[in-house]
Amino acid sequence: MYSRAYKLLISVPPILWVALFLLFPYALMFAHSFWSVSDGVIFHNWNLSNYRTLIHNPLYWQVLLRTAGIAGSVTVLSVLLGYPLAYFLSFNAGPRKELLYQLVIVPLWVSYLVRGYAWKTILGSDGVLNGFLQYLHITNEPVSALLYSPFAVILMLTHIYTPFVFLPIYASLEHIPRLLVEASQDLGASPRSTFFRVILPLSLPGLLAGATFAFVLSLGDFLAPLLVGGPSGTMIANLVQSLFGAAFDWPLGAAISILILLFTLAILALTQRLEKRWSFE
């Protein structure tokens, strides 16, 4: 029913734009990962030396492991905070449900930087938490280990991603037919087995979506480590950033970026398949 001209007019501009300004830049990143740099000049000689460097230098593995550890901790903590909250709202909150739901959503609109900054003022050695601890005479001297540590990065990212994790879990809990829960109870299942055998399995797709979200977003973060992480909280994206900055080795930085990209896409492909398998519709 739509004419050929109409179809061309709607398709050609976005395809061209996306190809030129999105696909081409990503392709350029890919190309750089096979090039090399010498004396501040990039040479277009195609080889795998950047990838070889990454495999053979233990520093990169160490940072990669730490990054995966931080992202994993953020994921687990966000789920541990987000799931019970979603469960409470979905099954327990009664008439206040809508209001509480909005209260979880509001922080999503609050700037990432503002929330990161807030943690910096709380955790710093002259910060609010140290002031509070000294006020209560729990400590006499400021505890300086709070800020500039992997712990601070985990805390900040968990704070940011808990509402993100909450959303899909809540949506999946809301979709569970209440008749199933009632049937389980009427047939004599304990609340515990109702949860583990009915509710939890049915909410797995939402849980998986939320967890993936938190993991993937934490994995590529370079701002939280700069803001609250300090040297011991350096993550893989910080290496990329420094290679593109002072170190001026774009090809090596591009190679790490491509590895992050492939890792991210692999995780997403895997969880998409699992989500499909676990969904009950």
Add this chain to the structure above:
Amino acid sequence: MNSSSNSAAHRSPLLAAYAAFVFAFIYLPIVVLVVYSFNRDGVGGFPPRHSTFDWYRQLFADSAIWDSVLNSLLVAAGAVALSLTLGLLAALALDRGTFPGKALFRRLVLLPLILPGIITGLSMLMFAVFAGFQRSLALAFFGHGTALISVATTELFAGLQKMDRRQEEASLDLGATPWRTFWLITLPNLRLSLIAAGLLIFTLSMDEIAVTFFLIGSDNTLPLEIWGRLRRGITPEINGISTLILAASMVLIVVWYHLRTRSEHQ
């Protein structure tokens, strides 16, 4: 039966307490931030003792901050216009276009939403160097607009899928040109999706750091201005601007819910 699904087993005080704890965790930093923006003795220390508006006075006299606010507003407004235009076309193309590589195109558009911001930002930086563009505010606008096509396309495609096709069919059958049908039927039907996508894109652009970081020149956006100051140390002035950002976000949220509930009642 409703009462049985909320049986005593479900109504555990422990769970309620835990939910309260999670709420406290989510809100505590935000509350601390706001409270200390009024603290005369600056950020840190406990309890905050003397209240003052001095930090706000200092903030309002700080022209670098307000220049960066203006820059951010310009970039965000431009990004909304650019990404809504291209996102609308992309959504229409995905909805009713026929071209090879459609599935690939759908995935490609979404990449900036899925990939870490640093990868998209650096790719665009490489492109800018390749094409001979200088790092600038204009480049940041261009980067935001292009990356956020993902959000516009997703929202508008969902809107198109929900739309009643028969109105468009009737319009075309009765002899209206596709152009006229687009203006009189398609666009008004998408109004709410357009507003929703616009608000979301505006907020995301105002808050964006990862992509902006690599594309910006000497003129800062607000997040990058704050970022630069944080590297030098913390001042309650930043608590002040954060509190104002918070208030502005609240206004946007209220506007958004107002629009949404009004359309649901229609």
